[in-house]
Amino acid sequence: MSVFSKGVETVAVIDFETSGLGPGSGGRATEIAAVLVRGGQIVDRFQSLMHTGVWVPPFIEQLTGISNAMLDDAPPAAEVMRELAQFTRGCPLVAHNASFDRGFWQAEMAWAGCEPDPAHEFVCTVLLARRLYADAPNCKLGTLARHFQLPDSGRAHRALADASTTAHLLLRMKQDVAERFAADLGPLAVDHAVLSCLQRSSKTALKRAVQAHAKARLGAQALLLSA
């Protein structure tokens, strides 16, 4: 069986709640969630508050509903990140505004002493949404959820709810990409590599990017089958 016919690609959609806008400015993670997506559906979930000792400003407490008191009883951040690394091992990652989550991911993993996983390549649903949905009012997660009437995943700005909403958005995007580029992709699945290709291409180069990707994938598949 070739790698292209397995159809078992699992991606991990993650979301951090934090005390600030970046680890470089003193921000630390307060909660993390990851949902595993495979075969067009969510197949597993991980969520945990995490104790770092950071103080959460009132605005963030109000925004997320995560209080300093809640974090006092949370498990140590390093312990949570090690569990998360195991939970997501071998999976490409997806996040809404991935540069934000990637910064905290790398910082918290490093503080936990976890080795980087080469499979953890990020795809950003904001970049994809800007490519695919020019008619959307904006590309905020909540706006896109309402725009596409995605399933209600619970309180916004909690990690599991936002990760679940992002996962539903990802599934919607895969469906739309498959329909929009059916002639170029043919029987190839819309996998993480396709989305990575799309998010790096300019709006006007979308079709060329998909065609180039499909051509490369078909060439690699032919090589494998002939080996």
Added chain:
DNA sequence: TGCCAGGCCCTCTTTAGGGCCTT
């Protein structure tokens, strides 16, 4: 609360400015 940071994209321009998105 509002826009503190950082990364990315778009536009206009070719180096820089402005906007979006995340907590």
